[in-house]
Amino acid sequence: MSKAQPTSDRDGDAREGAEPRRAGAFDVRVVIAALIGFYGIVLIIMGLVADTAQARAKTGDVNANLWAGLGMAVVALAFVVWARLRPVIIEPPSDSTDS
Structure with missing residues (x-):
């Protein structure tokens, strides 16, 4: 007969040292x-x-490089904040031998 496995095995993972971790730079x-x-x-x-x-005459007296760069810097900052607030959690591989 097959054994029923608990859906949450955090206590077993903590004892084995295989805790979920963040993706980080990846x-x-x-x-x-x-x-x-x-x-x-x-x-x-x-x-x-x-x-x-x-160059300013081509864009209607607007410094397009400066404004586009500032916009891109804000978007990049938003991505970093998003990644820090909602990190991707990588679960350790389950070491189950049951089929």
Whole structure:
């Protein structure tokens, strides 16, 4: 006969040292935040350093690089906050030999 296994085996996991852990840097939201944040910083620098009258005339007297970079930095910050507040929990593999 088969044995009924409890649905929550946290006490057994804690004794074995196999506790659930966070994904951390391998969470896709952190990778997306890093990429968007990097490009945002590049655009902010370009908006502050390479702002010419000719470029502003093309965009209707708006510093497009600066505003786009600031927007991207805010989105990257939102992704980081989201990843910190709602982390992905990785459950340890079950070591069940029953079929």
